[in-house]
Amino acid sequence: MQRGVKKTTLKLFLFAILMFGFGYAMVPLYDVFCDITGINGKTSRVVENKNQSNVVSDRWVKVKFDANINGNLPWRLKPQVRNMKVQPGKFYEATYIVENILDVDIVGQAIPSVSPQIASLYFKKSECFCFVNQLLKGYETKEMVVRFEVDKELPDDVTSLTLSYTFFRAKAGNS
């Protein structure tokens, strides 16, 4: 085999392997991109902000609570209140009630989403029952609390927003 052929072949094989890696690199890149732009309704999770002054805006924004169960998870989920009037800059608590309707222990996991998409950049949660496995024993009912704040920078044209939770059956081997 010619030396040139060997070199070209090797380079091209490396390039192919690199592109295989790029496919996987798209996964974290996509998450970063969604975080920055706030598309996808993914909300940011923050600890209560210390250096923020306690100035509360005099605006009132309506927050609506939505609850869904995905697929064949035998649970019921509903918010304690359907909606709330909140002032941006102040922390509030909302409670969801989740109930297992079978007599077997089941592990579920909730995924939150905020719409309109633009609002998800300004919706901060300091406490949430999402993204972690939740075990419900047979027929058990639990109250789950979300503590949140709507950022004062929320664009003026957003007068109401919806926080939606969907409970999924947790995948085996996922924590």
Next chain:
Amino acid sequence: MSTLAHDDHHDHKPTGLKRWFFSTNHKDIGTLYLIFALVMFFVGGSMAMIIRAELFQPGLQFVDPQFYNSMVTVHALIMIFGAVMPAGVGLANWMIPLMVGAPDMALPRMNNMSFWILPFAFALLISTLFMEGGGPAGGWTMYPPLVLQTGNAFPFLIFAIHFLGVSSIMGAINIIATVFNMRAPGMTLMKMPLFVWTWVITSFLLIASLPVLAGGVTMLLTDKYFGTSFFDAAGGGDPVLFQHIFWFFGHPEVYILALPAFGIVSQVIPAFARKPLFGYASMVYATASIAILSFFVWAHHMFTVGLPIKGELFFMYATMLIAVPTGVKVFNWIATMWKGAMTFETPMLFSIAFVILFTIGGFSGLMLGITPVDFQYHDTYFVVAHFHYVLLTGAIFALMSAVYYWLPKWTGYMYDERLGKIHFWLSLISSNVLFFPQHFLGLAGMPRRIPDYNIQFADFNAISSIGGFAYGITQLLFVYIVIKCALGGKKAKPRVWEGAKGLEWTVPSPAPFHTFETPPKLTKEMLEH
């Protein structure tokens, strides 16, 4: 020429099964690829016939919806990966060494391997149709979560895709290694025939995009069987991510299918217009810019997933931008014909039809590229009409043109010109009867991938089905013409077409088993385009 006499003297070849199974000869492997592509063209085509039969009238007549969906899915996979791509690689194998004056491909053993992977990959894929639960039916785009509901067919589908990817990447590496290292002295890059150029660029597209698809389908596999959550919202993943990964591969793939066709037409039109190709350098640059741009337009396939408005605008403008180099190419083909001494043999007819019909497909593509309009057209028959214009009356017409153009060089005999013309005209009319009404169906709102439809779509569907059956039967004529030509006929001269330029016409017809074992001495005339 002394080199030719030398070649003939050494023209001994292995015989029997061994010749084909262990072949490292670029011409034999090219023939294998082309025959395989033809067989797959008929396998995929018969699935299309089932689809058109079911759609002939509203209601469910012949097949159940699950099977219908698997027909749609497997038809696409077979036509793309089994027919159009291998046909292109077959032509590249046969013609590139002849066109650049090389004795063979740079990596003959890898060449053998990349072909023989294909039959096994398609055996895996097609076997799923006979399994419990049926074949993959989630569409060739394999979107999760739907595709994850595929039964036992699922791992077969994924591994078939892996094999196809490996085969294509090896083929692409081989082509680049050949062109970069084995050209005859004097054959500089900018003197290469345009068919070689388009294949070099296509090869880069293959190497850059197929590994990404391989990664994407591997994620599907681990999501289903190994508990990962790349695309599963329950585990924090996102199904839309798959669409990004898929179309990052999928859009360059469109040009992987189209660029070799551009190359073919750029060989055929100058030969029958008896004029050099207009704007050779601009053709090379246009092809390269199409290839580069193709990596920045993928999200126009997914305008409706809820992209931010800025993203939609970016992908819309980038898509419009591709129309510029494509327009350059169409202009150059027309300018090549302008005031040429044209004759209309079958290859030329197919190439001219390509220019016109591919442009129609390009225009409907532009319409689909406009974001607000796409919200109406998305997932309707308008999309089906669009991509069949660019793939069937585009890519496949160009491949037909190539076969008629080079068939005498391969077999040593002229094909039956009268039958060739009949094949062309029947194909032209039937394919338009088949696909043109689908534009109207799409605009009226008929969704794709549906076995039944509202009564208002009945007439256009009936017309489309008649066109489909006519096109399918017409292709049997093509097989007859090719077999007849392989068996005998008028002896072909070395330069089969009087206006044809390029090194491949300096060797006898049929091309001897070994050619250019010593590099040819290139004269100025041999390098004309």
